[in-house]
Amino acid sequence: MKFDTVIIGGGLSGMIAGITLQKAGQRTAIISTGQNALHFFSGSFESMQEPEQRVLDLFAEAGVRLHYTPGVRLMPLGTFKESALSLEDVDLFPTPAFAKKVLIVNFTGYHDFFSSFLAEGLEKQGMSCRVRFLNLPEMERFEQSPSEMRSVQIARTMDRVWEKVVQEVRVLLKDEDTVILPQVFGLQDTSVPGRIRQNIPARVIFAGTLPPSVPGLRTQILLKQRYQLLGGTYLMGDEVVRAHTHRGVVHSVATKNLDNHYVEADSFILSTGSFFSKGLVSNPFEVFEPIFGLDVEFKEDRNEWYNPAFKEDQPYMHFGVKADANLHALKDGKPLKNLYVAGSVLGDNCPEFGTAAGKAIRTALHAVDQILKK
């Protein structure tokens, strides 16, 4: 099968590249080994730079509305982190002291939302907090299998019964100016978070839960739908096992599912992510990129990979594939002419593109620009 561009890795970076290329009239395929980091998405892109208009447009066309409000966001354990570009239902504040009195509402038996930690964190900022638990009859079914009472299962129920939550919260609400709810709303019906806000007479903040992330899953579903609607071919659950390269040009890749049916393309984008999704792999001696054997920046001495203080910055998180200024992948010090690298597989290489999700977006667009220039 032949495409104009094949994108290896179907996360944020891969889908941004795929959507942009399809819009430009290319025929593309995305090959993805299972689901991706969007399932752990906080709802806020870790990027302070102002996004290009085309980024906002791309998300809006997929049905994902973003806002750019430099400030801090509330983390799941009641701490704060600098953020700027976020999903519509994730609020950003100029300072951590964003309210005076807060009502934190959780569901009975739901252990993936840390209401008491949240309260403790907010009290440190001088806010007074009250934590209350809701008992909805619709939630009783989860008690039969409490180990699977997870964000996504609750969210599927909440799409139907969110109005009951609103009613209950209105009863609970006393003089609080702000209500905090877990991020379990608007999985399928994206209008729900907005309607909850309209119907509760206080500011409503949605705070993070343990994975899977509901806003992340929603973003994944919408971006993938948009990509497929534009005619893109998304091969989910497949894995590139081998690449065929000749004189610095990649011709085709072989995948686990398609065995001897090679996938050919004029250009390739490598957006396989970091260690979690096996874009980078390590053994006791080295860190390597498993598909093409690209050059990887890492420390020779294994003792320098880790910081024994667990919570500190870990050096291995900065390792990544080397690329030139136009994001051509480097192999044995030389650029591969039609292979571009995007997203977190780059590690801290190419720092001019920023970090984390911001980098995923910017590198994807830069790679696409190079491909379309040809």
Next chain:
Amino acid sequence: MKLQEYTESKHNFEECMKCTVCTAYCPVLQANPLYPGPKQAGPDGERLRLKDPYFFNQALKYCLNCKRCEVACPSGVNVADLIQSARIKYDHTPPKLRDRILASTDFMGKLARPFAPIVNGVTSLGITKTVLDATLKIDHHRTFPKYSGMGFESWLKLHRKEQAEFPEQVAYFHGCYVNYNYPQLGKDLVKVLNALGVGVQLLEKEKCCGIALITNGMSAEARKHAVHNIGQLRQAVVDKGLKVLTTSSTCALTMRDEYPNLLGVDNADVRESLLLATRFIYEKLEKGAQLKFKPGYHKKIAYHTPCHLEKMGWGIFSQKLLQMIPGVEFTLLDTNCCGISGTYGFKKENYEVSQAIGEALFTQIRAVNPEVVACDCETCKWQIEMSTGYTVMNPISILAEAIE
């Protein structure tokens, strides 16, 4: 340096990072609170079961074996294989009479076919459905597939000579459904392949692929089928140098993946030669073969990717083939389970869950409002036709209809 050697685990279960992504894609978890979910039933439960079989949970029977957890897993854990293997290893409850009947698709086919008109008449009667529901707990909403008087095997044997004259040959694993219930699909395949200059042969003697035996707790019987079928495939592939095609995505998945992974039957020498017919045809056309399409053909088609085809990753071949037909208006439906999962949905205790799982798919089909739904799986066809009223056609049949 073979480091991986020391970190391998059966069905990759130690690769599980507890990320919970699988739980977001399990169709059963959304509909049946009694099911512990793929993470708990799969890798989490496996750690406990390895310590003590006491921890085996009967609720694993609610797993559909749709493999959507495996497609979603970012770490390559074969979650569904873990669950099905645990059922094979630890569940020694003898299957109920009903499950034996539902699982024995080829035995029942042999029995019923000579009396096809009578059997079809009887099974479609309301009273029969009521009795089956009350006695065997086969849900009365279900309609049994009709049996065909002349099996596909007998039909192809009549045409053996002319098929042998084609310069290129393939073998066809038709499966129970084509032989006993719907020979037309097999005839459609023969028409399309003949148009490409390819003649069709039968295997010397095929047996049911055995998927229903596996999921109904009859793995010993399933293994016998597997050993027999792999022997048959070897005759075709190794001795005669033929490719073997199927028109059922589940037959293909079972023989390619379930045989080695669940039943321990090695198929390494034949696996790559066992193809879904749409993949074979797509590859022929890609290499320059031509099909002559009828002028003025028009059809609005919504394509549903069956779970097992999603797992194999071959849905693209069926999709691209349909999109190649001039006059086809094509919509790719979102990937969702239809809920029937072979014999699962026929069981009374699963009926409601089965329909709840399929609802997202049914709603989308109604919204698209196609002339036909295309799909490579016979049980998806029954489920979608019963639940939406839309006609479901195998892509091969659509292709056969669209060519001269």
